[in-house]
Amino acid sequence: MSASAAFAAFTPQARVGFRVGDQWEPSVAADGFGHVYVLYPQYGVVPGCASCPLPSMTLVISGDNGSSWRAPRLITPPGTGEYDPQIVVDPVDRRTVYAAWVQNNKNDIVLAKSVDFGQSWSIVVAARYHDSDKPILVVRGNLVYIAFNQAQTLWVT
Numbered sequence: 001m002s003a004s005a006a007f008a009a010f011t012p013q014a015r016v017g018f019r020v021g022d023q024w025e026p027s028v029a030a031d032g033f034g035h036v037y038v039l040y041p042q043y044g045v046v047p048g049c050a051s052c053p054l055p056s057m058t059l060v061i062s063g064d065n066g067s068s069w070r071a072p073r074l075i076t077p078p079g080t081g082e083y084d085p086q087i088v089v090d091p092v093d094r095r096t097v098y099a100a101w102v103q104n105n106k107n108d109i110v111l112a113k114s115v116d117f118g119q120s121w122s123i124v125v126a127a128r129y130h131d132s133d134k135p136i137l138v139v140r141g142n143l144v145y146i147a148f149n150q151a152q153t154l155w156v157t
Contacts, residue, residue, distance in 0.1 A: 016060045016069045021045040024055070027085045032094030035117050036062040039075075039087040039099055046074065057082040057101055061118050075112060075121050080104045086137035086146075093141075100126070100137040100146050109135050109148055109157065127157045 017023045021044030030036045041055030049056070052074065060072045076082060082103040090096040099112040099121070109127040114120060129150040136147045147156045 011066060014066065014069065017058065017072050018042055018047055020047060023058075025083075025085065027087045027099075029087045029089045029097065030065075031089040031097065031117070033117070034063060034065045036066045037087050037089075037097060037118055039085040039101075041081075041083055041085060041101075042072070042074075049074070053081050053103075055081055055083060057085060057099075057103075059087075059099075059118060063117075075099065075118075076103070076110070076123060082110075084134050086135055088137050088139050090139050090141065096139075098137060098139050098144060100135045102132050102135060102148070106130075106132050108132070109146055111137075111144065111146060127155070129155065 021042055023040050026038050026040040028038050038060045040058055042058040043055045046052040046056050056074050057076050058072050059075045060069055062069050080103055082101050084102050086100045088098050097114040097118050101110050103110055107130055108125045109132055111126040112121045112123045126146055133149045138145045
């Protein structure tokens with residue numbers, strides 16, 4: 001099999017997210033209904049939100065397999081800085097979206113769930129550990145796991 005036959009062609013690159021400030025370390029997922037989700041921390045400035053923490057967890061959604069993109073929006077209430085995004089779609093139902101990140105000076109591991117294609121989110125603090133870092137999110141049906149680093153030690157919740 002040739003290399004060109006092994007992979008689908010990529011579409012042209014599209015600029016997503018706010019056009020000011022800095023956008024770092026995105027996470028991307030796609031569901032079974034044509035939605036693509038990009039979650040990233042917005043640094044520098046959040047347009048229209050002078051009191052938003054920096055960085056702020058920002059979501060951009062496409063409803064047509066990436067052909068066009070909706071305006072970026074925050075998915076969390078204002079709090080403290082939010083870092084290290086993860087976003088996944090449950091492979092069982094192919095529609096429920098989960099996200100995880102660290103916030104509160106990297107003391108909280110946050111888990112968010114959306115059952116309406118990212119329009120609204122239920123958000124909980126999944127764990128509280130000082131100096132948490134790099135959450136990795138895995139979902140399968142009702143099983144939700146977050147692995148993360150805390151003081152050079154690995155944890156799973």
